[in-house]
Amino acid sequence: AMAAALKADECQIYTDVDGVYTTDPRVEPKARRLERITFEEMLEMASLGSKVLQIRSVEFAGKYNVPLRVLSSFEEGPGTLITYEDDEMEEALVSGIAFNRDEAKLTILGVPDRPGMAYHILGPIGEANIEVDMIIQNVGADQTTDFTFTVHRNDYQKALALLQDTARELGAREVSGDDGIVKISLVGVGMRSHAGIASTMFRTLADEGINIRMISTSEIKISVVVDEKYLELAVRALHAAFHLDQAREA
Structure with missing residues (x-):
């Protein structure tokens, strides 16, 4: 916010890492520090599990067009510049790989295929303040549908209990879950x-x-x-x- 108010050329953020990497070096030792990445890419990576920067700081910098530079507090180096998109950046097919271990999957099978089923399934989940991430719905040939979604692993047991209650109300065939x-x-x-x-x-x-x-x-x-x-x-x-x-x- 101060960098935007001062119309600074860039805002430098010092962290415990020397920049943004193509993925977590603890998982892939060949991960490479990126020289530049776009605001949009950094927002996606932060929301998908990369913990280098908080989402809010990237959103604010992008809104006010203030480039960010991620630098190390412990060693000298150019870091990673988070900036605007240009033609050169689009030449790279993929900039990075993010991952999130904190996911759990829930499936309700054999739900009657009629309007409003998605609401009946996810309504109680939302009312319990459980955030849903990915959603997949498959329609079968027997006029039923299978509905799968993911939640944070901390909410898995609570969401599973709610889904089992919903399955009984809707006459669904089965509920399954996987937190691995x-x-x-x-x-x-x-x-x-x-x-x-x-x-x-x-x-x-x-x-x-x-x-x-x-x-x-x-x-x-x-x-x-x-x-x-x-x-x-x-x-x-x-x-x-x-x-x-x-x-x-x-």
Whole structure:
């Protein structure tokens, strides 16, 4: 806020890391520090599990067009500049890989396929102040639907109990849950102008024998849910597949 008020050229934020990396170096030792990243990409990565910066600080900087530079409090270095999008940034297909271990998945099977079912399922969840992340609905041939969604792992047991109550009210066939999952996301503004990123991601995971449980996409993000035991393998395989260990050519 002060940097915006002073019309500063940039706001420097000193942290315990020397910049924003392509992914967590503790999971992938070949992770590379990014020289630059867009506000939009940083917002996505922060919301998806990257803990370098708070979401609010990135939102504020983007709103008032104040570039941020993430620097280390313990060593000299150029850090990472969080700034506006330009044509050079769009050349990179993927800028980073974020992941979130704090997810749990819930499924209600055999729900009558009629209007208002999504509200009946998620209404009690929302009233209990439980935040829902990913949602998938599949319609079967027998006039029923299956409904799957994810919540924070801390809310798993509470959400499961609510969903079981809802299943009894709706006459659903079954409720199941899994708190041993992880969400892995590719982030990059280059997705707007390049095709084939999703297929490369899915092929890479398939080659490693990793089954995808859920998929969610946005303009600059592709997220998948997989079993938590595959986190390190999936992140390292995707990091290699998109050549994130290689510096972008000038």
